[in-house]
Amino acid sequence: MSLEKKTALVNHLIDDLTARCNTITNELYSLSESKKSEQKSSAGDKFETSREMMRQEEEQLQKNIIKLRGQIADLQRVDLEKDFDQIEFGAYAETSMGDFLIASGMGSVTFNGKKYFCISLASPIGRKMHLLQSGESFKNNTGKVVIEAIY
Secondary structure (H helix, E strand, O other): OOHHHHHHHHHHHHHHHHHHHHHHHHHHHHHHHHHHHOOOOOOHHHHHHHHHHHHHHHHHHHHHHHHHHHHHHHHHOOOOOOOOOOOOOOOEEEEOOOEEEEOOOOEEEEEOOEEEEEEOOOOHHHHHHOOOOOOOEEEEOOEEEEEEEEO
16 A cells, blocks of 8 residues: 555545534534424423433534544544554554554444554554564464554
């Protein structure tokens, strides 16, 4: 993988996360409007239950936005100009297990028909990979994993 492809992957991830953040922001706005328009009825318990459910949903959406914004910030910190010689934050690694972007723990993502693993250095596999160089290996629960190339 070249630096151009790494840049394209990071930009795709930022765009995807930004779109998801915008969708959640719109959901929060709709929820806020629903809360404003809801009238207190004679069945007070039903009204209070409905308000509480909306509050919980709003809280969950706000947590999701915070998480997405954190992931976006992590990806924006990736040095797209640097060609790495060891696994560290911002590196892209091709391994015998698959391709990894070391930035933010997003799990498995698909881009241009290919599967990538987006992990943080704090993850178990990220800790095992940290500071390894091309040709070195580590043990995972699936066996030996070889670092084939780093960008």
